[in-house]
Amino acid sequence: METRGQKIWYYVKCILWLIGLFFLSQVPTLLATIVGKFANKASIPVQVGIGVVWLIIFTAIIIFFIKFFNKYSKEGFKKINIGDGVVVFLYYLVGLGITGIGTVLMQVVYGDTTTENQAVIETLFGADQSMVTVLCMTISIAIGAPILEELLFRGIPVAFFGDKMPMWVIGIVTSLLFSAGHLSTNIISFIIYFAMGMLMFLTYRTRKNIGDSMLFHFFQNGLAAFMMLKMYLDAIN
Template sequence: MKETNKVSKWIKFVLVNGLICLGFFLLSQVPSFLSAVFLVLYGKKIVFLDVFITVVWLVISFFITRYIWKYYKEKNQEDKIQLTLKDVGISFGYFLTGSLITFIGGLSMEFIYGNSESQNDEMIRMLINKSPSNWFILLMVIQLTLLAPILEELVIRGIPKVTLFKDSPNWFMLIMTSLFFSSLHQSTNIISFLIYAALGGVMCHAYLRRGRIIDSMMVHFFNNLLATIAFLFLI
């Protein structure tokens, strides 16, 4: 009887917290969804319309981010936003590790598949290069360099850590969240999938090192900033 109660409690725990994680993940996708919807409204040669759309998107994104972060802070009050130069340097070291993984993985993809760019990167590059408005480019830059690092770290690592994986060993959470992170980035082959999974693992380890979500956000920020610069000026 006790074993049955334990199993039912475990199932209830997984279902409830799984739905919480799913709900916050879907909410975090609203800014990306809106940017895709708003894309058709840009480039009408009406500057006011472009500015208005961008401001609306910023306001909605701000309140969504604030709400998700507030929930995470309520569940994990010990996680404080404290950064020293040493912390930034360590995060940059994690970023360099991720960059090395990406570089080696890119060479492997080029050698085996004849293309070092993932479908995810290709889609972002196309959106930026074929943007109908500079205001949309600004929106994309903000989304890639600021919004994505904050929201993705919160809903992929932060909230799962304090809900679904709060009683799980860190190694299990690292594996599961890294696989989920990779599945979101439209990998077209096993190498690109492993690259994103490894990057997810690097970011998760940065978070788990001292339990501060700001650390993995910094790693994510450095990674996306480099990629955005490449999309804007190098590709």
């Protein structure tokens, strides 16, 4: 039986791991903004080389997160059939409704047409950005965020704490952290991200398959990322 000191140390270690993983999850986006400044003045072969190096680092981080999750999780990944995908898509439609209502309220109350997080992302798709930055950001948002954020805010916390505290507590705490990590500048935007976090957590726990919430997150981010990519391409042509 664990002593009180051992339990406390376990929680401390898990929290330190989550903090470290959070910073690691930010590396692809941070590198995309940094390399973009050099790529603007570089030749095409150098830009391609920069993009390849970024992609290698990005892939290594994804693999590390997945292996880390598989090491500590008792659930792992399950297959997603067509019926499962339909259910996830219905969750996504609910999320669209929440986002839509929240955005309207935010515009009425604060005069903001988008969240601060979205505004920051859109600047990284501006016509003044290099193609390397924009492509790296597209991959980060459409693929990286659904995998890394679902493991960081849903899968790994459940693997760490699922046997030690009620699942609803994990859902609320991780959703609060998820919202806090998305640059909420007013209570409505904070509630939007919190609600989306809870909805993704519910999607995950419905079948206890982290792949389901990753698919939800892909629906959420993928379309937005490719729309911003299209606007960028239209702007530079």
